Amino acid sequence: xxxxxxxxxxxxxxxxxxxxxxxxxxxxxxxxxxxxxxxxxxxxxxxxxxxxxxxxxxxxxxxxxxxxxxxxxxxxxxxxxxxxxxxxxxxxxxxxxxxxxxxxxxxxxxxxxxxxxxxxxxxxxxxxxxxxxxxxxxxxxxxxxxxxxxxxxxxxxxxxxxxxxxxxxxxxxxxxxxxxxxxxxxxxxxxxxxxxxxxxxxxxxxxxxxxxxxxxxxxxxxxxxxxxxxxxxxxxxxxxxxxxxxxxxxxxxxxxxxxxxxxxxxxxxxxxxxxxxxxxxxxxxxxxxxxxxxxxxxxxxxxxxxxxxxxxxxxxxxxxxxxxxxxxxxxxxxxxxxxxxxxxxxxxxxxxxxxxxxxxxxxxxxxxxxxxxxxxxxxxxxxxxxxxxxxxxxxxxxxxxxxxxxxxxxxxxxxxxxxxxxxxxxxxxxxxxxxxxxxxxxxxxxxxxxxxxxxxxxxxxxxxxxxxxxxxxxxxxxxxxxxxxxxxxxxxxxxxxxxxxxxxxxxxxxxxxxxxxxxxxxxxxxxxxxxxxxxxxxxxxxxxxxxxxxxxxxxxxxxxxxxxxxxxxxxxxxxxxxxxxxxxxxxxxxxxxxxxxxxxxxxxxxxxxxxxxxxxxxxxxxxxxxxxxxxxxxxxxxxxxxxxxxxxxxxxxxxxxxxxxxxxxxxxxxxxxxxxxxxxxxxxxxxxxxxxxxxxxxxxxxxxxxxxxxxxxxxxxxxxxxxxxxxxxxxxxxxxxxxxx
Numbered sequence: 001x002x003x004x005x006x007x008x009x010x011x012x013x014x015x016x017x018x019x020x021x022x023x024x025x026x027x028x029x030x031x032x033x034x035x036x037x038x039x040x041x042x043x044x045x046x047x048x049x050x051x052x053x054x055x056x057x058x059x060x061x062x063x064x065x066x067x068x069x070x071x072x073x074x075x076x077x078x079x080x081x082x083x084x085x086x087x088x089x090x091x092x093x094x095x096x097x098x099x100x101x102x103x104x105x106x107x108x109x110x111x112x113x114x115x116x117x118x119x120x121x122x123x124x125x126x127x128x129x130x131x132x133x134x135x136x137x138x139x140x141x142x143x144x145x146x147x148x149x150x151x152x153x154x155x156x157x158x159x160x161x162x163x164x165x166x167x168x169x170x171x172x173x174x175x176x177x178x179x180x181x182x183x184x185x186x187x188x189x190x191x192x193x194x195x196x197x198x199x200x201x202x203x204x205x206x207x208x209x210x211x212x213x214x215x216x217x218x219x220x221x222x223x224x225x226x227x228x229x230x231x232x233x234x235x236x237x238x239x240x241x242x243x244x245x246x247x248x249x250x251x252x253x254x255x256x257x258x259x260x261x262x263x264x265x266x267x268x269x270x271x272x273x274x275x276x277x278x279x280x281x282x283x284x285x286x287x288x289x290x291x292x293x294x295x296x297x298x299x300x301x302x303x304x305x306x307x308x309x310x311x312x313x314x315x316x317x318x319x320x321x322x323x324x325x326x327x328x329x330x331x332x333x334x335x336x337x338x339x340x341x342x343x344x345x346x347x348x349x350x351x352x353x354x355x356x357x358x359x360x361x362x363x364x365x366x367x368x369x370x371x372x373x374x375x376x377x378x379x380x381x382x383x384x385x386x387x388x389x390x391x392x393x394x395x396x397x398x399x400x401x402x403x404x405x406x407x408x409x410x411x412x413x414x415x416x417x418x419x420x421x422x423x424x425x426x427x428x429x430x431x432x433x434x435x436x437x438x439x440x441x442x443x444x445x446x447x448x449x450x451x452x453x454x455x456x457x458x459x460x461x462x463x464x465x466x467x468x469x470x471x472x473x474x475x476x477x478x479x480x481x482x483x484x485x486x487x488x489x490x491x492x493x494x495x496x497x498x499x500x501x502x503x504x505x506x507x508x509x510x511x512x513x514x515x516x517x518x519x520x521x522x523x524x525x526x527x528x529x530x531x532x533x534x535x536x537x538x539x540x541x542x543x544x545x546x547x548x549x550x551x552x553x554x555x556x557x558x559x560x561x562x563x564x565x566x567x568x569x570x571x572x573x574x575x576x577x578x579x580x581x582x583x584x585x586x587x588x589x590x591x592x593x594x595x596x597x598x599x600x601x602x603x604x605x606x607x608x609x610x611x612x613x614x615x616x617x618x619x620x621x622x623x624x625x626x627x628x629x630x631x632x633x634x635x636x637x638x639x640x641x642x643x644x645x646x647x648x649x650x651x652x653x654x655x656x657x658x659x660x661x662x663x664x665x666x667x668x669x670x671x672x673x674x675x676x677x678x679x680x681x682x683x684x685x686x687x688x689x690x691x692x693x694x695x696x697x698x699x700x701x702x703x704x705x706x707x708x709x710x711x712x713x714x715x716x717x718x719x720x721x722x723x724x725x726x727x728x729x730x731x732x733x734x735x736x737x738x739x740x741x
Contacts, residue, residue, distance in 0.1 A: 002602055006627050009608045010636040011287075014038065018286050018637075019071035019095035020272050021224060021344070025287055026051075030065045030075040030090065034121070037130045037287055040098055042217045042224050044290060044345030046125040047155075047178040050195070053088060054117040055079040060088050070268035070637070071095055079114065086112065086203075096224040096272075097216035102184075106203035118197045118213070122178050124157040126345040127288065136161065136346050138174070144190040151188050151197065153180040161350040166330040166416060172351040177218040184211035227272070234267050241308040244649065245678035251598065254605035255674060258645040261609050263307055265637035266300065276321060277384060279313025285614060285635030292342040294319055295363040295424075296640050302371040303578050303643035305378055306650045308683060312375040313384065319368065320391035324359055329414040332360035332422070336398030338368060338391075340422075353417055360419045361426070362411045365395030366451035373458035376465070380659030380685045386466050392459060396479075399452060408493070408506060409452055412442035423448055423505075424522065424576070425554065429561070430568035431504060434515050436560040443513075444506040447522035449490045454526040456483035465660065490523075491530045500540040502529075516546065516556040518576055525583035527721070534587050541580075542592060549621025550603045550628050551577045551596070557618070564618040564629060571631055574600060574612040578644035581651040585667075586722050594671035597648045603628065604645070607636075612645070614638040653677070653693060656719030659685035662711050665719040668693045668701040678706070687712035 014037065017024040023041045031052035032038045039046035053060055060077035067073050072093045079086035085107040092100045106112050122140070129135065138159025145152055155178045162171050182188055188197045201209055216225035244259040269282035274292060283289060284296035298319065301311035322339040331354040332340075340361035348356035369392045376385045403409050411422035420428045420438075423445035433439055456479040463476035494502040494512065501520040504513040520537050523529050529537055541547065545556040551572035555562055562570045577600055584593040599621075604610045606627055613636040617629030652674070654667025664684050670677060675695040682689050687710030693703045705714060 002605065003626050006606050007608065008606050008627070008630060010613045010630060010634045011632070014287075015065060015067070015073065016286055017067060017071060017073045017092060017094050018290070019268055020227075020230060020270065021290070022094045022096050022098065023286055023290050024073075024092065024094050024098060028065070029059075029062045030073075030077075031059075032120075034123075037127070039125070039130065040094075040215060041127065041287075041290065042097060043176075043219065044127055044343060044348075045176055045217070046127070046130065047122045047176070047217050048120060048180075048215060049123045049125065050119060050121040052119050053077070053090075054115075054119065054196070055086065055088065056081065056114050057117075063087075070264055081114075083108065086114065088116075093226065095226050095230055097214070097226045099215075099226050100213040102211040102213065104201065104203065104209040106205060106207045109205045111202065111204050111207075113200075113202050116199045116201055116209075118182070119195055120153070120180065120197070121195045122155050122157075124155075124159075124176055124178075124346060126347040127290075128345075128347060135352050136174075136350055138346075142192070144192070146187050149184055149187050151182040151190060153182075153190070153197075154178070155180075159346065159350060161352060163351040165351070165354070167328075168330055168351065170351075172349065174346055174349050175219065176346075179214075179216050179218070181214045182211065183214075185209070230272055233272070234270075237267050237308070237310065238263060240681065240683075242306055242646075242682050243680040245680065251601050251605070251673050254601045254610050255645075255649075255677075257610035258601060258604045258612070259649065261611050262304070262642040262645040265611065265642040266304060266307070266311065266639060269637065269639050269642075274318050275314060277313045277317025279310040279315070279317065281311065281315040281318045282639050284640070285638035288633070288635050289638075291344060292318065292339065294339045294341070295361055295367070296638075298364055298367060298371050299575060299579075300639035300643040302367075302374050303575070303640065303647035305374050306646040306655065306679075306682070309375060309378045312371055312378070316368070316372055316375060316388050319364065320388055322357070323391050323394065328359075330354050330416070331358050332413055332415045332418045333357070334359070334398060334402065336365065336394040336401075337361075338364035338395060340364065354415060358418075360411075360413055360415065360422045362399075362409065362422050362445070362448045363424060363451065365399050366409065366448050366455055368392050368395050369455035369459040369462070370451070373462055376462060376660065378657050378659055378684060380662075382466065382660075385462065389459075389462060389466065392455075392462075396452075396455065396459065407489070408444035409448045410442040410444045410506075411448075424519075425517075425568040427567045429566075430554075431513065432515055432555075432559070432561050432569070433507075433513055434559070439505070439507040439513055442508055446494055446502050446505050446519035447526075449486065449494070450523045450526035450528040453483050453486050453490065453528040456480070456486070457527075487528050487530070490528055491533065494523075495533065500536045502537070515559060516540075517559075518546070518552045518554050518573075518580075521552055521576060521580040521583070524587065525579040527583065527586060529587075535589070538584065538587065538589050538592055542595070544620065547596075547599075548572060548618050548628070550599050550616070550619075552580065553618040557620070562618075565631060567615070567631070570618040571615045572603075572618050572628065573615045573641075574603075574644040575638075575640035578647035578651075581648050585651040585654055585669075586719075588718075588722070590669040593651060593669070594673075597652060598671065598673055600644065600648060611637055612641040614641055649677070649679075653679075654718065655682075656721065657684040658720075662687065662713060664689065664712055664714045666691070666693075666703055666714060666716055667718045667722070668703055670695040670701040684712055686710050689714065 040048035058080040063076040065075040077088040089103040284293035301315040343355040460480035613634040619625040656665040690706040
């Protein structure tokens, strides 16, 4: 049983409103006081750091603040005077800028006179500088002008930096201009010394005064202002994406809300300026990762495929556009690698760090073909997928050329400012020996081998379908054979017989890092685990030291370095749980799938909006710990946490599309806690279906087609990627049989 009043709000001291490249982070009173991570951020630049109203020189008292949608907020205040009958209402909308409507209402029967002031300033800080020492030293030119009843503040910020980093030498410059336009029935005045805009107002009994504030930024000839057309694009996505309906059940509300929130969060994080390939991509999360992160967005778009293919189209295309073509050690860049991080903030622009285009990551090249084949399965779009085969093959070629330590796939930073760990656990202390010490690089992480295996299998299938000539068909067979050979070597080198699972990785000497963590879950998800070890591996992952009752910990609670509040040494990450769910489905471990999905949806029900955060603490679920702790700096919303919910539903229903053959496989196994589930507008190729799934008293889940639009055959059986039998060497033959049938 969940505690009836338990409710969490990550980063409880801050309210967030976000869309596209803009994030507004206010204090709990709805204002900006220049503290911590507060601010109006556009293009990862804090253009407004102080923003607060005053009535007769005193702060109004909050009387209710709430987001209406991810990009809008309303706040009520009362004036600090007797009686409490002067109301200030603020309605805000963000999206490449901000617009705020201001309404002051006199609820008394008497006329009142008052002074309304708006104090505001901007410092153009990088997000990382809001909590640490400032590095950039620029200058701000401020000006004020009036135009009839309107007034406008303009702040022009310029900065430069002489840099010298591993062959990068020169001077970088930055110029960003913030505009604040004030509109109302009469012109305001501006007090430069106090940085306050001022109105002297008289309100009749029951009278109202209206004004507005618009904020936008200019840089490099580009204007970042509120775009209303983005609302239409958002509404189109929500209208066309798959939706879920659930009958009454104990967790029905949490599941339904989590799925609905996932759709809204993903579109709220969309980066409209990076639309590509007929689709779109998103930032990794709010507030820290409001930029393109290769592995995060690739994972989110793949896990959210049930919602729709647009995210995969855009993400795969955008990553292909930014694929490296040269060597640059400062950016950990080699030909064939994909972008890890593409910051737009001042510090990256001024070359204080390489994060404007940083490539220190092993995950994207090892997983890109999996996402590409998922796009193929959902759309059957031969032209779009064929266009992206080249980038996928270049990524695999880089992996093969850079592999070390017995031909396993490794990472090692070449940058003086690079990430030490460039795997899924990319924190500096995420990879540890059993004694708690950190292994030196290069490291061959467990999950990267699993991803490469899956990618080579999936690329083999894509080339089998799309080959132009005999050479590409031979390449298809080569990749398949290499995947099977890698699977055998992996199961020999990484297996820990005494633990019944796989080690964390191989160190610089090729010695197994015998720490127990969630890496084995990634191996199950990718299908690299030998069938005679799969059941034992799965059961090991559900032992109490790894399974907290809310999800799998990143590190065993028996490890010397276990810390439930750490980033990667004992916390629980919804994103990797969701991928594990897909593995449990394919290995036929339905009872464990039910257990894990229930735990995660129960965890979601503890959080505001049923929104799973980036991660949470790894406390054991028991009488002393009826709720998990929070990771205080967790991002929320986070793209790949949002995508976890649809991925879990796909696993429970055993959904596998095969658009090239106009097929949809379903193998549903609904748990007792979710006996009825309905999906609307599931799109496969050019068709769409509404489906209902219902668990009977015998435990069998049946389905029926409520509506079918377009040509699509729906078949009840495990997908060709099911691992309940030894699919390995027969995979290509299975696809051949499907094509023939």
